[in-house]
Amino acid sequence: MRLRIINPNTTASMTDKIGAAALAVARPGTEIIAVNPASGPVSIESHFDEAIAAVGVCDEVRAGEATGTDAYVIACFGDPGLYAARELTRAPVIGIAEAAFHMASLIATRFSVVTTLGRTGIVAERLLHEYGMANRCRRVRAAEIPVLALERNPQAAFELIVEEALRARREDGIGAIVLGCGGMADLTEQIAQAVGLPVIEGVTAAVALAESLVTLKLQTSKHGDLDFPPAKPFSGDFARYSR
Numbered sequence: 001m002r003l004r005i006i007n008p009n010t011t012a013s014m015t016d017k018i019g020a021a022a023l024a025v026a027r028p029g030t031e032i033i034a035v036n037p038a039s040g041p042v043s044i045e046s047h048f049d050e051a052i053a054a055v056g057v058c059d060e061v062r063a064g065e066a067t068g069t070d071a072y073v074i075a076c077f078g079d080p081g082l083y084a085a086r087e088l089t090r091a092p093v094i095g096i097a098e099a100a101f102h103m104a105s106l107i108a109t110r111f112s113v114v115t116t117l118g119r120t121g122i123v124a125e126r127l128l129h130e131y132g133m134a135n136r137c138r139r140v141r142a143a144e145i146p147v148l149a150l151e152r153n154p155q156a157a158f159e160l161i162v163e164e165a166l167r168a169r170r171e172d173g174i175g176a177i178v179l180g181c182g183g184m185a186d187l188t189e190q191i192a193q194a195v196g197l198p199v200i201e202g203v204t205a206a207v208a209l210a211e212s213l214v215t216l217k218l219q220t221s222k223h224g225d226l227d228f229p230p231a232k233p234f235s236g237d238f239a240r241y242s243r
């Protein structure tokens, strides 16, 4: 099967890291195609960044449809453009936040999230409510590291994430930690060892869930709101979406 892993930001080093993490857990015979949009923000740390990145995600799904794709993963913890992407394809589309929340809920009654910045933590809290997972999450914590610090200084970022995860372990009464950024995909095992709790990372969780859905021949429902969007003209910069 062919999985298209979309890093919604335009930082190629992060796309490579996400692709490597996906490949490390993929089944033999699963092809991993890791991509990022040509246009958009270099990192996603605000509602505005998310809005722009969602357009890039949709473009990458359209490109995936043209070349044949069995499932998509949106590899940013805000799951930008998730529902729009689902409208554009019959293939399953999985966001890394929803994948991580669901996987965590299967192995721990309560978990905490450790994300990058406090302001992106608000997005995670909104998603927990949207997905009906809020009562499984004790606390969304931030290590207060910018997303690109994970690229520039991974050792310093690792130490801050571990500090926050250890605080979560001491104070939150939880059974597991969810990592709240696609750029943390290479740190999972190291963090789990340092913290002594199961650590769920969204890219790998989403790959495993995507493979399961493809094996079960379960596709995005086209009955109701996730049906293909109605054809209509689009103006100006978005004329390419006219049908």
Ligand code: 2AL
Binding pocket: 009, 042, 043, 044, 045, 075, 076, 077, 078, 115, 116, 117, 120, 121, 147, 180, 181, 182, 183
């Ligand atoms: C993210 C992410 O996963 N990638 C990115 O650019 N921003 N979200 C986050 N919470 O840090």
